[in-house]
Amino acid sequence: MTEVVQQLVDGLGRGGEYALIALGVGLIFGVMHLVNFAHGEMITVSAYVSYGLALAGASWWILVPTIVLTAVLTSVLVEFVAFRWVRSSSDFTMLLTSFGVHFVVQAAFVMFVSASSRHFDRPGWITSTVSLAGIRFEVVDLAIIAATSVSLIFAVWVLQRTVYGMAIRAAAEDFDTAQLLGIRPNQVIRAAFALAGLLAGIAAVFFLMRTGRAAPSAGLIPMLKGVLAALIGGLGRLQGAVIGGLLLGLVEILLVSYLPDDIDGMVNGIIFVLVAVLFIFRPSGILKVGPAQRP
Amino acid sequence: MNAASPSQSQRRQTRTLRATRFNGVSRVGRDRVIADLVSAALLFAAVSLLGLGYVAGEGAARESLFTTLLINATVVVGLQVFLGNTGILSFGHVGFGAVAGYTFAILAVDVEWKQRLIGDAPFGAADLSVPPLAAITAAIALTLVVAAVVGLGIVRSGAARGDIAATVITLAVLFAAYEIAINWTEITGGNRAGISFRPGTAMLGRSYAYVGFALALVVAQLYRSSRSGRLARAAREDDLAARTLGINPARHQMSALLLSVGLVALGACLRVWLTGTVSPERFFIDYTLLTLTMLVVGGRSSVTGAVVGSVIVTALVEFTRTISGPELDPGPFDIVIRPGLTDVCLGLAMLGFMILRPNGLLHDREIADLPILRRLLQRDPVPSPFHDTSGPRATPAGAINDNQLKLTDMSVEFDGLAVLSQAHLSVDRGRICGLIGPNGAGKTTMLNALNGIVPVLEGRAAVCGRALDGLPSYKRARAGVSRTFQNLRLFDDLTVRENVEVVALAHGASRSEARQNAAEMIELNQLIDVALRRAKDLDYGASKRLELARAAVSQPLFLLLDEPTAGFTEPESRLIVQQIRAIAERIGCGVVVIDHDLAFITSICDEVYCLDQGSVIAHGSVSEIRSNPVVRAAYTGE
Amino acid sequence: MLVDAETSAKTDGELLSLESIEVSYGPVRALFGISLSVGSGETVALIGPNGAGKSSVLHAIIGLRRPNRGRIRYKGHDITGLPTQQRIRLGMALVPEHRRILATLTVEENLLVGGMILPRRLRQTRANEMIERFEVLKRKRSQQAGVLSGGEAQQLAIARALMPSPELLLMDEPTLGLAPLVAAQVFGLIKELRERGMTLIVVDQNPRRVLNSADSAYLIRTGHIVQSGSADQLATREDLFGSFLGGSPEDSGVEPMAGPAVGSRKTVETPKSGSDD
Structure with a gap:
């Protein structure tokens, strides 16, 4: 029982991070039909900024807001520099553009910093645990769950309750009609990127707290997991992205716990294989397809 | 339409038609095959001449660069078969390449040497060694099986959720291959060591690279004008129209995928054989970027484009490598000319082409579209008037109960x-x-x-x-x-x-x-x-x-x-x-x-x-x- | 309640004019030099x-389609090059063909998004007004708009367009696919708006009904205006209706026009709601 609860908490923590990224991927896909393979770059850039600040002796109290801010700015900047120009291009072009952005950023860090990873101090409490009702939890897990819940609730609030969120959802559903209602296309896309950046930034905070590492490809695996989670939930469906993220996290933790130790390192590989196989049987993702859409 | 008295030439043509049907090979089909082979041969000759000119008397470094070009071009032409004909972006091909490369290395490295690298390999792989060509064949076969299974998911979700879903799955394939290569150390040698051939047993002559490249060209050209290739391209242009007109896109995407993966697998084996080593990083994102950039620079819809792109990008990479090398005093460019420059250039080339010229240099023009060759090969002659006077079609037999x-x-x-x-x-x-x-x-x-x-x-x-x-x-x-x-x-x-x-x-x-x-x-x-x-x-x-x-x-x-x-x-x-x-x-x-x-x-x-x-x-x-x-x-x- | 006091003050001035507008879809020309003029407070069919x-005329007016020639003036300003959102801010609104309500948003959210350009306070107030005005919307206020029936969805689409209190309302096939009774309701609404002094341009395939609710009308065929005049006058021209029911152009008294005409090549629109054709 204890073990199950621990794993559940662990899985929710991990899944929450993926959900944050997946939600951002889903948002951007919704407004401009782009799967953003450069979504991990927000984490990468934040990682190097943290590394720089940590070198200068900044504490995590400063790092946390900086990371989030960096992610938001990176996200908006990437839209402005690259995606704006291919907005009406084919899917193929947009996908390769995002892939190109990922590459230029990664290679720039190799060029100007180093190909090898840089480490900075993780916060002291990261390995500490607490006991609740006789079950030991890692503090960081609880913090992640708390923070992701708050951010997801915040994101849902923005999307559901504010008129900007409504505008984003309107644009995601029908971009032309949104324009007809006076919504400015540039603004709504920028807002989606900013919100996606914010969510990725929060995920980045915990990712960096856990790893304490800045590397040119730091954002790659989180990006991929986020994109897969969004796809599992049915691309473009925002609740689906969250569910997909949580599910992916839970599966990952279960695999880590129950796989024999000697193939522990294979977890990511197994997950990717599982996802690839999943789509043979559920080509539309795990969620039920919505109401019939005309072709 | 139904001319009462067909002219002389019409009658002649009808006769020819009957004759060719009798022979089992239609004349149109044979002409096409010849045209395709000539195109492939021309491309091959052009690249070979370029290479011979470049290498001539300049020594081993240049020769090795040119061989690398041939092998990369094989992979890129392989990519073109899928990306060009189906219009679906795939990151997974290099992942399939990894499967082939490792299989080849595991099979081909001699037993004694292998015992030192991966002595604990399962399936008795450590005690097995086969000749390189057999190993290549087996590697391609295994990779095709993997591709057939994964391809089902790619094609099915592409049909259900659009090409983007298919692309995301191919990315998962790439990462799955990488993660497995890193972590299944018993058989792959892990991240650092990988598997390498005993020094001196790597590819000796360069001739296999030529053979691989030629084979890729022939397959790509033939597929391009084959029934399946043309139907795949029709579905690429408009999936819905294709389906309502009797085309099953999934089937042709699958054929394109398998052929394409086969060629990429061949290129991957040659790459391993030539360099004498395989490691996870060699078949991962960097190589994906390199090959995709080659393809989109030249133009993904054209075999010629794939070759041209390979040559140009190889030159670009070589240039950046030279100027960022340690032996050069970079002077005032010290900041810029550093390791990573190559990747930045590749990434920028990809971005630049996507934003400014998404169809690449050639779009879908082929070497056979050069005016002079077009006349020579009689590619796409103006159609002759119709003269089959079969009239309204009879109702197909069976299955018809009413009208x-x-x-x-x-x-x-x-x-x-x-x-x-x-x-x-x-x-x-x-x-x-x-x-x-x-x-x-x-x-x-x-x-x-x-x-x-x-x-x-x-x-x-x-x-x-x-x-x-x-x-x-x-x-x-x-x-x-x-x-x-x-x-x-x-x-x-x-x-x-x-x-x-x-x-x-x-x-x-x-x-x-x-x-x-x-x-x-x-x-x-x-x-x-x-x-x-x-x-x-x-x-x-x-x-x-x-x-x-x-x-x-x-x-x-x-x-x-x-x-x-x-x-x-x-x-x-x-x-x-x-x-x-x-x-x-x-x-x-x-x-x-x-x-x-x-x-x-x-x-x-x-x-x-x-x-x-x-x-x-x-x-x-x-x-x-x-x-x-x-x-x-x-x-x-x- | 539906129209601001400011707009309802009828002025005799011209609100909108199109001068020789030409519109093409790729190689296909859809409009050949359309000129028309709409006075403030007028209803034009x-x-x-x-x-x-x-529809191309309405798209040119609202800015969804840039004319390749000609000029559009609104309240005396040349707005030919302005993007759609700025025209909306100048007081125009379009009720699009197929309604195009946002099916995944609730009824109220549809209204709020429709009032994007309003200040925050006013937005909710206006939405409440609309919900009060339309019985259906009140009942389904917080349901997803996707569940609305055709008639309800049309009312929502109109209410949404009215959110920013436009001075000029364009309606594209507002009765498309609606049962006769429901269509009659929509025309009742049009009448109400007209009485309150709003300027309206209504496109409808159903000539009788729309002419009954309009001040003036233009008959468009293959991208040209072939007849114009007061609505009453056109309504008496039995011969015009022949052309709708497939009389040859000779019976309709309308000269056939030369040159290729309408057809939206490669503008594949996929309406998300409503019915098709």
């Missing part, structure tokens, strides 16, 4: 809104039936339901006694229902002739039959002058006629036309009336035609159905409909 | 067979 297109109690809803409720329709073959009704009455939806491109709540559809219910669109098309669309849905990047030919091919015509039938339809629709133009360059009238030709070339039992006169002036509409009549008579089909122009409907139809609010409100002859008060009310609100 | 270019 009707029949729709019963058909209901369709969108978002809970009834668009079609209990609608019915029955049309005899040989008759022209009009479908009228105010905007929003459900006319197009009726055709969509017949085609199986909208989910049907209830109702049955049958053509000549054969039930269509539950069949996928392409099978319905093959059962004899073909259509045009309200908004043109042509295969934009294909020529007029290809647009028509692919549909004939999809319906099982042989290559020469397809060409003949296409030629007939092109003539019948007055498209001869523009037969070699791309569909997207046609004016509106020609586009509409092309859509008609494309729908009719499969000799359907029933032709469904959605607003054939939309956007036409009166004289143009009259022309279309004649054309539709001629076509219907020629292939002996029934026609269901939607139009708002009642003058047109009056002049062409034998009978008319009037729809309003998703139901049939009247049915009868043209004059009955015209005088029907219910119809009048529906139109004018009286 | 655009009639004509399907594919004549009626």
Whole structure:
């Protein structure tokens, strides 16, 4: 029982991070039909900024807001520099553009910093645990769950309750009609990127707290997991992205716990294989397809 | 059309046709194969000459660079087979390459050496060693099996959720291969060591690189003009139109994927053999970036483009490598010229091409499109007039119980809104039936339901006694229902002739039959002058006629036309009336035609159905409909 | 309640004018030199067979389609080059063909998004007003708009367009696919708006009904204006209706026009709601 609860908490923590990224991927896909393979770059850039600040002796109290801010700015900047120009291009072009952005950023860090990873101090409490009702939890897990819940609730609030969120959802559903209602296309896309950046930034905070590492490809695996989670939930469906993220996290933790130790390192590989196989049987993702859409 | 006394040349051609059929190989097909082989040979010769010139007397470093180019070009041409023909972006090919590369290395490295690297390998792999060529064959075979399984997911989710979903899955494939290569150390040697050949046993001659490259060119060229390749490209241009015209995109995407993965696997094995080592990083994102950049710089829709891109990007990479090398004093550029420069340049090249020239340097032009070669190879000659006088097609034997297109109690809803409720329709073959009704009455939806491109709540559809219910669109098309669309849905990047030919091919015509039938339809629709133009360059009238030709070339039992006169002036509409009549008579089909122009409907139809609010409100002859008060009310609100 | 006091003050001045507008879809020309003028407070009907270019006129006015020639003036300003959102801010609104309500948003959210350009306070107030005005919307206020029936969805689409209190309301086929009774309701609404002094341009395939509710009308065929005049005058021209029911152009007294005309090549629109054709 204890073990199950621990794993559940662990899985929710991990899944929450993926959900944050997946939600951002889903948002951007919704407004401009782009799967953003450069979504991990927000984490990468934040990682190097943290590394720089940590070198200068900044504490995590400063790092946390900086990371989030960096992610938001990176996200908006990437839209402005690259995606704006291919907005009406084919899917193929947009996908390769995002892939190109990922590459230029990664290679720039190799060029100007180093190909090898840089480490900075993780916060002291990261390995500490607490006991609740006789079950030991890692503090960081609880913090992640708390923070992701708050951010997801915040994101849902923005999307559901504010008129900007409504505008984003309107644009995601029908971009032309949104324009007809006076919504400015540039603004709504920028807002989606900013919100996606914010969510990725929060995920980045915990990712960096856990790893304490800045590397040119730091954002790659989180990006991929986020994109897969969004796809599992049915691309473009925002609740689906969250569910997909949580599910992916839970599966990952279960695999880590129950796989024999000697193939522990294979977890990511197994997950990717599982996802690839999943789509043979559920080509539309795990969620039920919505109401019939005309072709 | 049915010339009473065929001219001399026509008779001759008919004879030739019979003769070639008798030989089992159509003349058209043989010409094509020759043209493809010549194209491949020219490309091969061009690259080889370039390489020999570059290498001549300059030593081993240059030779090794050129061999690398050949191998990379093999991989890129392999990528082109899938990306170019299907239009689906794949990151997974390098992942498949990893599977091939590792399999090859595990099989080919000699036992004694292997014991030191991966002595604990499972499946007895550590005690096994086979000759390199056998190892390559086995590696390709295994990779194809993996690709066939994963490809099912790629193709199926591509069909369900669009090409983007397929792309994301290919990315998962790349990462899965990488993660497994890193972590399954017993068999892969892990991240650091990998598997390497005993020094001195790596590829000795460079000749295999030439062979691989030549093979890739031949396969890519042949596939490009093969039936499957052409159908895949048609589906690339417009998936929906392709399906309603009898093409099953998934099948051709799968063929393209397997061929493509086969070539990439071959290239990957050669790469491992040449460099004598395989490690996870060698078949991961960097190599994906390199090969994809090569492909998009040259133009992904063209084999020649893939080769040109490989050469240019190889030169670029070599240049950046030289200037960022340690031996050079970079002077004031110290900051810029560093490791990583190559990747930055590749990334920027990719970005630049995507933003400024997404179709690459060549778009889909091939070496055989050079004017001089075109004449020499007689590529795409202007079609000769048709002269097969077989007349209206006889009803296919079996499976035919009646001669009707029949729709019963058909209901369709969108978002809970009834668009079609209990609608019915029955049309005899040989008759022209009009479908009228105010905007929003459900006319197009009726055709969509017949085609199986909208989910049907209830109702049955049958053509000549054969039930269509539950069949996928392409099978319905093959059962004899073909259509045009309200908004043109042509295969934009294909020529007029290809647009028509692919549909004939999809319906099982042989290559020469397809060409003949296409030629007939092109003539019948007055498209001869523009037969070699791309569909997207046609004016509106020609586009509409092309859509008609494309729908009719499969000799359907029933032709469904959605607003054939939309956007036409009166004289143009009259022309279309004649054309539709001629076509219907020629292939002996029934026609269901939607139009708002009642003058047109009056002049062409034998009978008319009037729809309003998703139901049939009247049915009868043209004059009955015209005088029907219910119809009048529906139109004018009286 | 539906119209601000400011707009309802009828002025005799011209609100909108189109001067020789030409519009093309790729190689296909849809409009050939359309000129028309709309006075403030006037209701104008655009009639004509399907594919004549009626919707293209509305798209040119609202800025969804840039004319390749000609000039559009609104309140005395040249707005030919302005993007759609700025025209909306100048007081125009379009009720699009097929309604295009946002099916995944609730009824109220549809209204709020419709009032994007309003200040925050006013937005909720206006939405409440609309919900009060339309019985249906009140009942389904917090349901997803996707569940609305055709008639309800049309009312929502109109209410949404009215959110920013436009001075000029364009309506594209507002009765498309609606049952006669429901269509009559929509025309009742049009009448109400007209009485309150709003300027309206209504496109409808159904000539009788729309002419009954309009001040003036233009008959459009193959991208040209072939008849114009007061609505009452056009309504008496029996011969015009012949052309809708497929009389040849000779019977309709309308000269056939030369040159290729309408058809939206490669503008594949996929309406998310409503019915099709």
